[in-house]
Amino acid sequence: MSSEIAPHIWLPEPKLAFHPDRVSDRHVHPLRGLLNFGPHSAGLVPTPIRVATLAPATEGNRLYEFMRELNAAFKPSERRDYLPEWPGFQRVFGLHMRGAGTGCHIELEPQFESEFLESEKPHITLADRLLRAIQSLEGRRNEFDVLFIYLPQRWAKGFNSFNDEDFDLHDHLKAATAARRLPIQVVREDRALSYPCRASVMWRIGLALYVKAGGVPWKLADVDSDTAYIGISYAVRPPASDLPRFVTCCSQVFDADGSGLEFVAYDAHEVDIQRENPFLSRAEMFRVMTRSLDLYRRRHAGKSPRRVMVHKTTEFKEDEIDGAMEALHLCEAVDLVQVIEDTNWRGIRIESGGQGKKKGMPAAFPVSRGTLIGLSGREALLWTHGNVQGIKENGSYFQGSRSTPRPIRLVRHAGHGPWDGTANAVLALSKMNWNNDGLYDPLPVTLGYAKVLARVVKRMPGLGSAPYQFRFFM
Structure with missing residues (x-):
């Protein structure tokens, strides 16, 4: 043998396609393809994309600032051999995004912080409180397209369980909201708000926001x-x-x-x-x-x-x-x-x-x-x-x-x-x-x-x- x-x-x-009919709108690089040709479903996603928010007490403004960043331009500070400059959400996807109307922005009560710190099962306490807040938005479902949920790093002990329970806060929230046909974007402080390369964050969140609103970036x-x-x-x-x-x-x-x-x-x-x-x-x-x-x-x-x-x-x-x-x-x-x-x-x-x-x-x-x-x-x-x-x-x-x-x-x-x-x-x-x-x-x-x-x-x-x-x- x-x-x-x-x-x-x-x-x-x-190669990836960025238009349903024009065969010239193709590129091997997904992000450069978006910059050159726009998304595959251009014109099919209603504009503007309306974003509801859920945040800790007095910290809703951090999500508003983050949303403003999505409309700004950033040069990459990492993966420079691959990652192009982020020129702003509207420039990439051809449509606007903005905050939803009054009543679609929730901040948790200040006393929740002490309840969370004193809880023997902080992951259960956090998940239950977030789900109650999400449920309160269901009556306004036709007023927003995607819900942003801000999770500060001080809540990290509630993201997973540290015993034999099979618990993951991200997956737990997705399971509950998917059953309600409600798209959410979890915005963690360490991975989004404080991450040093803003261009990288904007590309990731921008893509996710577009898809969760019903868009198709490429095929x-x-x-x-x-x-x-x-x-x-x-x-x-x-x-x-x-x-x-x-x-x-x-x-x-x-x-x-x-x-x-x-x-x-x-x-x-x-x-x-x-x-x-x-x-x-x-x-x-x-x-x-x-x-x-x-x-x-x-x-x-x-x-x-x-x-x-x-x-x-x-x-x-x-x-x-x-x-x-x-x-x-x-x-x-x-x-x-x-x-x-x-x-x-x-x-x-x-x-x-x-x-x-x-x-x-x-x-x-x-x-x-x-x-x-x-x-x-x-x-x-x-x-x-x-x-x-x-x-x-x-x-x-x-x-x-x-x-x-x-x-x-x-x-x-x-x-x-x-x-x-x-x-x-x-x-x-x-x-x-x-x-x-x-x-x-x-x-x-x-x-x-x-x-x-x-x-x-x-x-x-x-x-x-x-x-x-x-x-x-x-």
Whole structure:
């Protein structure tokens, strides 16, 4: 048996589209694309975006000042090789944002501070008080679009529990407000108000605000048409919960444009646990795939996709494969792909010589993002993290600028053919996180979103049958 691996190929950096019709409005850099062309959904989001606020006593003005910053210009003081200047919210997105009307701005009572300090369970005290304040705004829901919630650092001991409770304040608030179809933006003092690089903060919050108000900043420019991309993640409720312990959370069903604004989630009853990982029965997998396919058809005038690609982080068991194939029998091609983030593989670039570079020496930059090595017809290595050309005005760009990037391992449990199409879809979907100002994420958004959704959904008391919009969970 040979110890050699297959030659590698390189997939170019996927482009993003910033207009539904003009093919010229494309760019590999999401933020520069926004600056050059504006958002994909330009003109479709009502202006102005109206922001309600919730803050500690006497500190509502800190949120007002923060909102004014969103309309100002800032030069980056970090990630200068990637982050462009923030020119103001209106310049980027083409619409205004302002504070909502009187009655949409709440400050907690001064006595809450002493109640919080004296509480034996400060996380419960804080969460309950914030939720009561949020409930008081429900009568004015038609007067604002997004709610900003300011959390000062002195409340940090209420952000998580420090015992066996599975509690996270951010996820707890999202679970409660998502059920009310109310988009919120948590504004922490340490991560937003006091963070030194104001351009970085404005890009992150500005993007989030636009999406939570219903906007689409960009879509994928070049992926296979008539293909649906589905991500599956599982959530586990605490043992003390009287609700079903396992929740199957299916992330957005992304179409060929990378557009997936809704997702389905439901309680799973037929679950087999192996090595702490849940696996679905044939009937449960059939159920989740059928609901996912229905979601795609609803957005495409009843038409089924020609091809479906399903991602999850654990292997596909035989029952899961059978259930998926039964549900997707009308599709011409079905790919069931396990995406493994934690691998032992590493790779370094070696100079080939020329232009003053000594042949055989390690290169100054790591393996290029988009490098693909097929290990077999069933497995391949893909570098979703690595060196990228065309981001800086000249030279290479390595996001994070540290460590040796490791590839993700793709394991195909169903499907066949070259790895190029499968890997290119994963690479493109790694650029579809609208809740991040970076060039890409390590994982495709099918799995990145699914993890976020699962974390929040398991805290919701009831799931219902209607699809959810992801903007309520961001």
